[in-house]
Amino acid sequence: MRLFMLGPQLVLSAGVLGSLLTGTIFPDPQANVRRFLKGLVVAAIAAALMLAASGVPSEFGPLIRVDGISLSWQVLLYAAALPLALILGVCDEVPAALLLASVLGMGLLAVSWNLFMLFIGLEFMSLPAYLLVSRSRGSNSAALEASVKYFFAGSLAGALYLMGMALYYASAKSLALASATGRLADASLVLMGAAALFKLGAVPFHFWLADVYEGSDPELAGFLSTAMKSAAVLFLMRLAALAPHSTLARALPWAAALTMLAGALLALRQENLQRLLAYSSIAHAGNVLLGVGCWAAQGALHSQALAVFFYLAAYAFMSNGAFLWLKASGISTRRELIGYARRDPLSAGAFAALLLALAGVPPGAGFLAKLLIFWEALKTGLYIPLVCAGLSALIAMGYYLSLVRDMYFEEESGTGSSSPSSPGGTLARTLALACALPSAVLGLMPWILDFLARGLAR
Numbered sequence: 001m002r003l004f005m006l007g008p009q010l011v012l013s014a015g016v017l018g019s020l021l022t023g024t025i026f027p028d029p030q031a032n033v034r035r036f037l038k039g040l041v042v043a044a045i046a047a048a049l050m051l052a053a054s055g056v057p058s059e060f061g062p063l064i065r066v067d068g069i070s071l072s073w074q075v076l077l078y079a080a081a082l083p084l085a086l087i088l089g090v091c092d093e094v095p096a097a098l099l100l101a102s103v104l105g106m107g108l109l110a111v112s113w114n115l116f117m118l119f120i121g122l123e124f125m126s127l128p129a130y131l132l133v134s135r136s137r138g139s140n141s142a143a144l145e146a147s148v149k150y151f152f153a154g155s156l157a158g159a160l161y162l163m164g165m166a167l168y169y170a171s172a173k174s175l176a177l178a179s180a181t182g183r184l185a186d187a188s189l190v191l192m193g194a195a196a197l198f199k200l201g202a203v204p205f206h207f208w209l210a211d212v213y214e215g216s217d218p219e220l221a222g223f224l225s226t227a228m229k230s231a232a233v234l235f236l237m238r239l240a241a242l243a244p245h246s247t248l249a250r251a252l253p254w255a256a257a258l259t260m261l262a263g264a265l266l267a268l269r270q271e272n273l274q275r276l277l278a279y280s281s282i283a284h285a286g287n288v289l290l291g292v293g294c295w296a297a298q299g300a301l302h303s304q305a306l307a308v309f310f311y312l313a314a315y316a317f318m319s320n321g322a323f324l325w326l327k328a329s330g331i332s333t334r335r336e337l338i339g340y341a342r343r344d345p346l347s348a349g350a351f352a353a354l355l356l357a358l359a360g361v362p363p364g365a366g367f368l369a370k371l372l373i374f375w376e377a378l379k380t381g382l383y384i385p386l387v388c389a390g391l392s393a394l395i396a397m398g399y400y401l402s403l404v405r406d407m408y409f410e411e412e413s414g415t416g417s418s419s420p421s422s423p424g425g426t427l428a429r430t431l432a433l434a435c436a437l438p439s440a441v442l443g444l445m446p447w448i449l450d451f452l453a454r455g456l457a458r
Contacts (some may be wrong), residue, residue, distance in 0.1 A: 005064075007237070011044055012100055019097040041096045045081055056405040068455065068456045071111045072452070083324060084099065105121050106227060106231040110231070112177075116165070129150070133220065147215070164189065164190070167191065177241075190246075192239050200289070217327070225319045252289055253385040256293055261395075262393065280396065283315070287370060315369065318365060322351070330346070352407065355403055358439075363444045366443075367440075367443045
């Protein structure tokens with residue numbers, strides 16, 4: 001009966017084994033086998049999502065614990081991974097198994113109650129992601145370069161985490177997620193926290209992110225910016241909760257301020273849209289970091305993680321939708337956006353809604369998400385990071401609104417703004433439209449906050 005609490009992880013494990021077994025039986029899969037593999041991926045992640053949503057808090061030995069945060073985060077992680085599962089190009093069993101294994105790693109990370117288990121979850125979700133990036137865009141040189149950069153950044157993060165874990169064990173004589181005090185424990189948390197910041201793409205550990213997102217397929221970049229980052233945030237929260245007033249926790253608001261401003265400024269001058277969204281994701285990671293810093297400063301209580309959780313949930317719609325829109329439209333540069341609203345008004349409207357939501361314009365999801373984070377910063381007295389967050393939001397308006405202007409108010413000229421010859425398909429377009437709707441209206445639904453708060457308080 002206690003195994004039921006690990007239902008999502010068991011379903012995902014069965015999906016991985018099923019994919020690999022199918023590949024063994026059908027080494028040269030025909031169309032019907034490829035459809036089966038794709039259905040298997042979608043079914044496994046959807047089943048994990050439903051099991052997590054209906055789960056109850058419980059413990060499973062010293063390594064596993066399911067609390068309100070782990071259940072809520074699992075729902076978020078699986079939901080954020082669904083768009084990639086639906087649109088994943090399955091030519092054989094490998095991409096299906098890689099995606100399910102990466103999502104399984106996120107699920108393991110969510111229920112880990114031990115530093116070594118956290119490391120296992122971290123590596124389990126990361127290693128398949130490196131390979132997924134390498135298979136992007138037909139495994140061209142940009143994808144391979146992005147994969148290598150992603151691998152080395154991930155390896156460095158893993159090394160920092162292991163060093164921090166060793167120091168923590170030397171201080172606490174245990175790897176359990178229990179609080180420890182002293183300089184050695186403080187130093188260990190800084191090292192492990194740096195690993196989490198690497199995964200989050202926070203400044204100054206962001207150097208790999210733009211190249212990886214640009215080298216990946218758009219739908220994979222959406223997965224990396226939402227599901228992967230949400231897992232990294234949970235990872236960081238587990239560490240910050242060990243000592244809410246440690247050097248790591250106190251440094252988070254300042255790292256957030258630096259990340260928000262750097263991400264917004266770097267995005268301003270980008271011509272490639274996927275690269276622009278990558279830097280935009282760094283700025284949004286700064287907002288989430290500020291939320292985690294406020295949460296830690298207020299005692300790191302599970303029930304008070306609402307602002308961070310809502311931001312990540314809203315960002316899952318906004319960022320997945322924006323990257324899927326790039327996939328659907330086939331547009332990759334700002335120049336190609338010029339006059340797009342006259343060529344495809346519905347699609348342009350969806351992209352405009354996503355951009356305005358990312359900018360935090362009311363009543364979009366981004367407005368309510370940023371408002372909650374800013375309010376937490378105000379309550380905590382983090383005035384300088386709060387001012388930096390406001391400046392970052394103003395700078396971000398510059399590039400988001402300029403993209404909307406290009407679509408609606410700029411005139412086409414020459415051949416550079418012609419319609420793309422190979423748009424990314426009806427499914428990607430439908431998913432982008434589906435993400436645009438909640439992104440546009442979530443700010444009008446404040447009642448949803450009570451619903452989410454009850455989920456976190458389980």
